[in-house]
Amino acid sequence: MSRIFFRADMATLRSGLTCRGARPLLFMRWPRTYQADEGALIPGGNLGNRSLLTFHVKYRIQGLTLRVQPQAAMKPMEETSPLIPVSPLQRPKSLNDLAYENLKEGILSGRLVAGRIYSELELARGLGISRTPVREALLRLAAENLIVFHPRKGMSINYFSREDIENLFELREAIEEKAVAKVTGHLSKEEIQKLREILKEQEECLRDDFDESLFLEADKRFHLFLIEASGNRFMVQTYNSIRDYITIPAREALTKKGRAMEVIQEHRAIVKALAEANMASVRETVRKHLINSKRMALEGHDEQKERGS
Known part of the structure; x- marks a missing residue:
């Protein structure tokens, strides 16, 4: 005897189920449980050659027909066994x-x-x-x-104007400069090592064929790591919400010859200052990095605009 679950999209209010060969088992509350014998037909599909099936109508929605789709087949069990309170299986992405x-x-x-x-x-x-x-x-x-x-x-x-880029970097500077100020002198050796590992991944992107996407992904993790270390979840949420917008002009900036290596050198200086817990040096290196990033993004924007005109 097998038990199988179905989710109903619509169910009739009068008869409860529009299905040939099915009968209600638990009719007191929703979700309602129905049982069907071998070969019972449900609009949308045949239950197959199982000897006995139990399924649930999960939602009671006004309508004239019941459409059910298989949700998750369970292992055979006795019909009298109680339903096990387990989490649903992850479904493939739509x-x-x-x-x-x-x-x-x-x-x-x-x-x-x-x-x-x-x-x-x-x-x-x-x-x-x-x-x-x-x-x-x-x-x-x-x-x-x-x-x-x-x-x-x-x-x-979407086209990002010079004003858009200026505004994005204004917000980015406010978040990152505040974050590094909070974490300076409070990062553990393990956290400093984690930053060095991310930096190493960026360096490897420059070998052989330059992998722009991996470089930008590592760049995002480098900056996000520092913001998360600040412990301010609202800064993290805000940074995540604008990071995709930053990526587009940042990609333009990376087309400038030598900019990728400059980014790595600036990141090295930031990690060094953080390891030394030197607040003045941290502020200076982070600000220099953000100013250079904005300048290159604006130059890339202008060049892209000229190509399009």
């Missing part, structure tokens, strides 16, 4: 989530080019899925201000 993650990565990695208009149809074809999950993904990206829609044309990556 197409909406996969499309969102893929498109966002394409924006941040530079695979989707700024200044070009992409249609919903060509994005769906490129991903090999229908347009519906792509549309949902684009709505999420638009809500995050990473893209803009063009009526009857498609979408393009």
Whole structure:
């Protein structure tokens, strides 16, 4: 005897279940439990050749039909056994989530080019899925201000003005300078070593073929580690919310010859100052790093604008 669970999208209020060959077991409260014999049909699929199945209608929603989809098959158990209070299994990501993650990565990695208009149809074809999950993904990206829609044309990556970049770095400076001031003299040897390990990962990105995406990912972890060490979760949340916006101009800055090596040298100076617990040196090295990053991002922005004009 097997037990299997189903989730109902809609259930009739009058009969409780629109299903041939099923009968209620527990009808007192929701979720209601039903039992069906071999071959019982449910709209949307056949229960198969099992001798006895038990399933639950999880939601009571007004409607005329019951549509149920398999949720998670359980191991065979006695029908009289109580339900075990276990956490549900993790389900595979939906197409909406996969499309969102893929498109966002394409924006941040530079695979989707700024200044070009992409249609919903060509994005769906490129991903090999229908347009519906792509549309949902684009709505999420638009809500995050990473893209803009063009009526009857498609979408393009959001354009960051010089003022936008100035404002982003103003906020970034406020967060990071305050964070390093809090952690200076309070970082353990293990935390300093962790910073050195992240820095080493960045250095390895410069060997052979420069891996821009891995370099920026390590850069993000370096700065986020310091902010998290401050213990201020609101600074962490704010930094995470703007980091994607910073990545786009930062990528432009990395196209400048020698900038990646400069970033590593500036990070080395920051780690050295933190290891020595030298507050003045920490403030100076962090401020120099942020000023240089902003200057290079603005120069990259101007060059990109000239190429587009």
